[in-house]
Amino acid sequence: MKGKFITFEGVDGAGKSTQIKLIADRLTAEGKAVVLTREPGGTGIAERVRNIVLDVGLQLSVRTEALLFMAARSEHIEQIIKPALMAGKVVLCDRFCDSTFVYQGLTQGKTVTELDSLRNLNLQATDGIMPDLTVVLDADPKELLLRRDARGVTDRFENKGLDFQENLRAGFLALAQAEPQRIKVVNALDSVEAVNEQIFTLVKNLLG
Numbered sequence: 030m031k032g033k034f035i036t037f038e039g040v041d042g043a044g045k046s047t048q049i050k051l052i053a054d055r056l057t058a059e060g061k062a063v064v065l066t067r068e069p070g071g072t073g074i075a076e077r078v079r080n081i082v083l084d085v086g087l088q089l090s091v092r093t094e095a096l097l098f099m100a101a102r103s104e105h106i107e108q109i110i111k112p113a114l115m116a117g118k119v120v121l122c123d124r125f126c127d128s129t130f131v132y133q134g135l136t137q138g139k140t141v142t143e144l145d146s147l148r149n150l151n152l153q154a155t156d157g158i159m160p161d162l163t164v165v166l167d168a169d170p171k172e173l174l175l176r177r178d179a180r181g182v183t184d185r186f187e188n189k190g191l192d193f194q195e196n197l198r199a200g201f202l203a204l205a206q207a208e209p210q211r212i213k214v215v216n217a218l219d220s221v222e223a224v225n226e227q228i229f230t231l232v233k234n235l236l237g
């Protein structure tokens with residue numbers, strides 16, 4: 030692939046959406062061709078799957094959840110991500126496979142070495158495309174509660190409480206420890222500008 034694929038991950042409300050937009054603006058200002066997208070979502074069908082998986086009124090098993098996220102990802106890869114990478118663009122994606130490994134794997138009692146079935150499913154959904162760089166925005170979930178309280182709870186995952194958020198955090202940190210080359214951890218509690226500088230440095234190191 031000629032392009033580069035960068036994903037943003039972390040606990041709910043850590044600042045992914047804020048940072049991904051700022052990075053997209055900075056790269057665009059430098060003349061780079063950038064595609065900004067998100068998961069679940071990014072295509073018409075994947076956005077419809079998003080409405081199902083985030084619906085607070087629906088009870089879904091973890092396996093059903095995982096398969097729905099993968100179905101949305103398959104669409105997203107074929108329609109948006111792969112064509113953009115083949116055209117040499119920088120693809121910035123708000124959440125991707127590491128969210129599946131954490132939300133549908135590590136928070137469900139699996140360890141990093143027990144993610145094979147999810148990794149295999151992901152391989153099929155992505156046709157083997159993996160991020161070149163993954164930025165994990167890390168913070169103590171208690172510290173993020175204030176930001177979240179201001180916005181209110183909006184989906185099934187945000188509804189699950191502090192223990193769940195702490196498990197999420199531990200999950201992302203475990204993935205980062207297992208893949209330090211790809212996954213970089215940034216302190217999300219710094220100011221928006223300071224966080225952005227750290228991420229931009231990582232992105233520039235990748236893009237050269």
Ligand code: Z5A
Pocket residue numbers: 040041042043044045046047048068069098124125126128129130132133176177180184186187217218219220221222224
């Ligand atoms: N999910 C899954 O289970 N499996 C999968 O495979 C995938 C996803 C792909 C998608 O939700 C859900 O799907 C997600 C995982 C699950 N679970 N949840 N919840 P989403 O995309 O709707 O939500 P999110 O990814 O968690 O994003 P978010 O809640 O919108 O948060 P964010 O994007 O990380 O944060 P933000 O909106 O940029 O910032 C939050 C607030 O903090 C906002 O008011 C900002 O102005 C403020 N902010 C941001 N940065 C700062 C700093 N540095 N200082 C102070 N204030 C700040």
